[in-house]
Amino acid sequence: MARAAKRLSARAVETIAKPGYHADGDGLYLVVDKSGARRWAFIFHSQGKRREMGLGRIGLKEARDAADEVHRQIRSGIDPISTRRAARDNKASIPTFESLSREVIADAHARSANAKVRYQWELLLGSAYCGTILQKPINEITTLDIERILRPVWRSKPETGRKLLARLRRVFDYARVHLRDRHGITMLGNPAAWEDLRDRGFERITKLMRGRQAALDYEQVPAFVRAVQARPGIAARALEVTLLTGLRTGEVIGATWSEIDLERQIWVIPPERLKDRRTRTEPHRVPLSREVIEVLRALPRLSAYVFAGQRSGKPLSNMAMLTALKKMNRDTSGQPIWVDPKSGRSVTPHGFRATFRTWGEDVGFARELLEEALGHQIGSAVERAYRRTDSFERRRTVMQAWADFCCEKSAATDSSPINGEAGARIDVHGLEQPSE
Known part of the structure; x- marks a missing residue:
């Protein structure tokens, strides 16, 4: 959105010391607190009431971009404050890897009566291997997170690595549908996808690498x-x-x-x-x-x-x-x-x-x-x-x-x-x- 006059310069934003609201135009204000801390606010009127929306402690360009986005929402009849609050609530309700992996493990247990298989699901998706991502929102986990989990075992324990990757991929496939249908969020891809791991230098574990169960002569x-x-x-x-x-x-x-x-x-x-x-x-x-x-x-x-x-x-x-x-x-x-x-x-x-x-x-x-x-x-x-x-x-x-x-x-x-x-x-x- 074009601004008729830019009343604040980057230098002014850094040096203004007087407490109060300093207008940048089109409803955007730099707010200087008595402590000297700076933050941005957007002020607009809705249904005859003056409303203020905090934009946070960001740079001048980011603040103007945020103000432009708020303007677009208002023109479209969207309440920007309610929209942001809903987005925050939705993000807070995004399940963690641990919570969704519990559901996947429960499903695996229902499908298998084999005690060894059940134990492996609990072990591989638990803190021993996945401790670094257990409390992360499922949609914030990246391929680099998965790489850090797999690297220590991929060559030294190839059979463990193969099973761990398969179970990780299963959790994210499960999460994709969960996020889409319950939160309206689309996952761009599976962070445990083989194509991305291959591009990070992983070599495929073949049957020869895994070997057979060691047998007694x-x-x-x-x-x-x-x-x-x-x-x-x-x-x-x-x-x-x-x-x-x-x-x-x-x-x-x-x-x-x-x-x-x-x-x-x-x-x-x-x-x-x-x-x-x-x-x-x-x-x-x-x-x-x-x-x-x-x-x-x-x-x-x-x-x-x-x-x-x-x-x-x-x-x-x-x-x-x-x-x-x-x-x-x-x-x-x-x-x-x-x-x-x-x-x-x-x-x-x-x-x-x-x-x-x-x-x-x-x-x-x-x-x-x-x-x-x-x-x-x-x-x-x-x-x-x-x-x-x-x-x-x-x-x-x-x-x-x-x-x-x-x-x-x-x-x-x-x-x-x-x-x-x-x-x-x-x-x-x-x-x-x-x-x-």
Whole structure:
């Protein structure tokens, strides 16, 4: 807006010392307080009343630009004071990253019964990694903020970095709709967008960089089992059962006594506790070897959970098993005893599944039996529609052979029946032999 006369110069604005209102024209005034502090005000009339709108402590040019904007609002029939107050109220109500991430975490918990997955959502979006942005309004977070969060882990812990980025992106996608529909604010982009991070020098984490879960060489399994069996505590028993059953860690620590029939030597995991619960309607039946039954019979029944945690009514925490493994996997010099032969990394509980799978293939068990034992769905959707068996009794033979191998027992010389019925004998390599 053009001004007829500029009554104040930049020099005057800096040097005026007399307290009071000093006009710059068109309703703009420099206000000098008795203390000498300077601020700008815009004075106008509305509905027969004189009104004053503070513009703050800004420079002369900024003050004139602000006054021009106020003039435009008045000409459009907008009350500038009410508009600014509403904008401030709206900004004050903008949710923080923490408040929206809580909603995203709650949604993730509702979608997953896996204790490990739930724990990861809480950890990655909590203060350990996102502490610097938790209290920031969600729309003020920038790609540079996300960069500062990711840098420390992107190369040193690539798997953590990948999961952290995915969860951050999920929060901002959720926030975009929230701000648009509840606050009328449009987010210009996702601050966790890969394109922007790539331009900041981030390299994509490939499957090769992430690697697989470190697995124990199955030739070392008997020695490992002896070490686990020598270690006291509920976490060590959970490790032992995880190895002997080939199940996922979440399936083991979430086990309840109602799922297990010790007499029939069967464990039935309901669909809602399985990783593929969205597509699976049938429970996963797990044949239990004699060795697993021995472990379970020796456990105290402290709660509904087989592996009871320290907190009343809660199962063993997901970290307890990993912590027990880390403690036992160190020699006197602090170096790991059991490592993945390919990656050289310390073995993990989830890697036991790969150990079992590799052993089973090397000794000659059918692929379908091994995949079924791991809880994987077999074949295409069409094939599964016609397949009406889970090969339970054949898998019982596999799991007993695996337990015999782990515990250094020769099934060829052990003629005791499985589950009260005579079954096929297994030689020391786990290969099925004809019944006599």
